[in-house]
Amino acid sequence: MTEEVQPPDLDARSIGARRLHPWSPVIDLAVWLTRLWPPLLLVASRPNGRLLVVAVLLVVLVVRAVAWWRTTWTYDGDELTVASGVWNRTVRRVPVARLQQVEVVRKLRHQLFGVATVRLQLAHDGDGGDVVLEVLSVADADRLRNGLERRRRAVSFGDDAVAHVPAPPAHELLRLGPRLLALGGLTGASLLLVPTGMVALLSTLDDLGLGDDAEDLAGRLPAVGGAVIAVLLAVAAAPTLMVVRFHGFRLARRTTDLVLERGVFERRSSTVPLARLQLVRLHRNLVRRWLHLGSVDLATSGRATAEGTGSADDAVPVARWHDVLAVAEVALAPRRLVVADRRAVPAATRRLVRRRTLVAVVLTGWVPFVWAPATVGVGAFVALVIVVARAAGRARRHGIGAELVVVETGLIVWTRTFVPLDRVQSWRITESPFQRRAGLSTVSIHLAGTSGRRTVRVVDASSAQRDALLVAIEQRRSG
Amino acid sequence: MTDRIEPPTAGAPAPDAAAWQPLHPAATRIWRIASVPWVLLPGLGAVVVVVLVVGSPLVTSLVAVTAAIASGIAWWYPALQTRHWRYRIGDEALELRHGVWWRSSAAVPFHRIQQIDVEQGPVQRRHDVVSLRLRTAAAFTVGTVPHLAAADAELVRTRLLAAARAAVAHDDGH
Structure with a gap:
């Protein structure tokens, strides 16, 4: 570095x-x-x-x-x-x-x-x-x-x-090698390909009617092999694409700018002025969390373009977690990073559990009436939804500093968003009748830019949390 | 309505500048004109289709009652909407409060205002009202004050522009 x-x-x-x-x-x-x-x-x-x-x-x-x-x-x-x-x-x-x-x-x-x-x-x-x-x-x-x-x-x-x-010379912050990029590809969105591929494979095996007798298996071995190779290729596509897209990735700081370079077939070199930065967002899913990996988005107010270059979103596709934090620190300097120390209140978690349970029951509750053997499975699914919703509720946090607000959400894909208070364009509070009854509200903080990702929400904040957020925003303005 | 907002004066803000202001009373009528036909006409169409295709008096009455209730809501809701709409020019921001079922309050700081548009549709022209739309650099900023008396809107716009200029000068001074 x-x-x-x-x-x-x-x-x-x-x-x-x-x-x-x-x-x-x-x-x-x-x-x-x-x-x-x-x-x-x-x-x-x-x-x-x-x-x-x-x-x-x-x-x-x-x-x-x-x-x-x-x-x-x-x-x-x-x-x-x-x-x-x-x-x-x-x-x-x-x-x-x-x-x-x-x-x-x-x-x-x-x-x-x-x-x-x-x-x-x-x-x-x-x-x-x-x-x-x-x-x-x-x-x-x-x-x-x-x-x-x-x-x-x-x-x-x-x-x-x-x-x-x-x-002046640029100070290199991060360089990504092919191994880390491939790991990033494997642990990113392509994880979804694994269950999809497995379902496709099992479905193929089922269609082939294997297990009837050994001769049958021998005759259909090429088809089984083909299906397995197709699944493996599907899973290997994401790391390959990641390596090709981000090959030679380098992030450097030159005085007041961040400079990003990457790509093989499409060489891209972006200069992001730090003064234009609207927010910094860190992501990691459960697998990346286990591997101590993460990714960073650096958002300016430029347009998100069809080519996905918009405002250096997905700036760092994957990196070791300590490097991710170091990039966030440099991007937000001289502001000091804030810890998300304010948990969602119990009423907020209860509301999340109720909402997700309701959706699960509406989606699956009719199944036992149509097919009785599914009763246990549906019950287990709803129980799982409740457990996950409780954990997701507990994972919602935010923190307020003199110059930054930090918002954490998500369980399977966890996100930490740093919002510089001096970048806030406007704010909005919304309350549904159910939120009002529970004394909760949603605070939306709008930042410059045309993408929906430039709005940061603190969902189901208590009235004390909401007031503290608004005071911080207004104090930053007055200060 | 026209006496609620004083013209901008040099130095001192108008005494009631920070008071919550309602929309023009014609807002209810304008919202009704915009919503009732969209509910009533499809409702009548549905009744006619049911009479011609199904012919069952029970189904026809059910559809007719549903259409009548929906039209009633479309008539009644704008009055509530107008009653719950408030705006004020605060010390540092334009503040908005609205919403009957889902309540919303928003603030647009003066120093973030990029542009103020005055919009007037044909129905608004008939009632001499306009909508003020504030734009910031954020696409998702909600800064529209609908259905203000045209004279009031001009005063509000002038006041907001003056406040925005003062806020930017204050920022530059730091």
Whole structure:
């Protein structure tokens, strides 16, 4: 956790008007082809179809080439300006002060052509959204990113001179090896594949009617083997995907930013300004808890994108628990981490147990009337639901500090969320009639961003807990 | 309603700025116009379908009674909704309280206000009322005050903008 890494020293106080990389039309055409190849193949199989397909491809290439010719970008040290459009010209100006996150992405196609995409996340979700320079040379992408980061640092320090100083070396916080990533893949959401795969396997064995006689078993051995291999492949898919997606994962801190790098086929390098961080969320399921592993989400107010890059969510996919805590500490510094020392009141646990029991009874209570032998199984299931609900109720905790609120929820998948009080945008208290009767309420804390994950809830808080939370929020504001 | 909120004055807030304010009385009627047809028309449709298809007087009366009760609730509920809606301009935030069955209270701090929209639909225009929508950087902030008298809304908006400016200046000063 102490290695010093020197970033490339590229002078980019300003960059004059430039076009995207000349490979841009070809890459656009390749993307277009990956989406529309089935109808094109269909057309090509008809008489004179190939000629038509070639003509269409040429037209697309020319259109993209004209679009490339008419797209320019400029960085003047304060604003990035992107002008585009063939007939209708659009000029977007992005002040550096409004940037939430800067990402340089190199998908496989970019790596093949030696180019990169620069994605600038903004804090709004209105027209346009993020600014994406799809195809830049790697040098231009690095120059632009470094220039933007220098300027943003100057803005945060309130000192123009900082913009003329090369970025200081990054302090490495975490590096993930393939073994840990594979373990993370195996212990993550893919755990769900194991029971699903087992059910599929048992169902296959049942369909094959094994157990009737030994000859039958020998005859159907290939089918059984195939089913077992399919299950194993399904279980192995998640660790493989995890290793491919996060290969070379590195998290570093450079002055006021966190820098994340990862990926094989899609190399991604994200810069997350700490000043833009809205919340830090730690996760671990029962298996990861047993193995002392966990994961971290770092959420800024940028949009969550379809590509899953939004705001560095899933920032650290898996790490040793002490590393997870260290990342949270660095991300939230100089605030001191708070302990979740306020348990849910007994009335809250009772309400949770009642609600979950009701759902279990409604879902399964009719089964014994239809099939009497299931009575014991249904009874055991409802009893299990009650036990798990009681444990989940006891696992609900929160803590209040001078600068942070921490909320813990979940039993099978446990989550700890740190909310900096100075980031709270608004709050809301809701009470259902049943909550009112039990003297409980739900406090929702809203943070900047468009995703529902930017709302943190303390469910079934007692009136004293609710008041303490609101006092902490308002005191932080007054202080 | 129009005498409850004083125009903004330099330096001192209006004496009743921190008092809980109700919505315009027309809110009930506007909510009824928005909800009753959606219950009544499908209810009438269901009665007609039952008469034509089933023809049983018992089933028809059951459906008709259900439709009548649902329409009655749709008529009665907006009055309760209006009665439970309150807002006030506090020292540091706009505070909202509403909800009949599920009660909700929310606060939008002045220094977080990004934008204030005034919206008016055709029915609202008929009653000279508007809705004020406050936006913060959080998409899930609930900061809408529905059905205010248009004159009041302008005063509230001016006061909120002044408060937001003062709060931001206060923050910058620190």
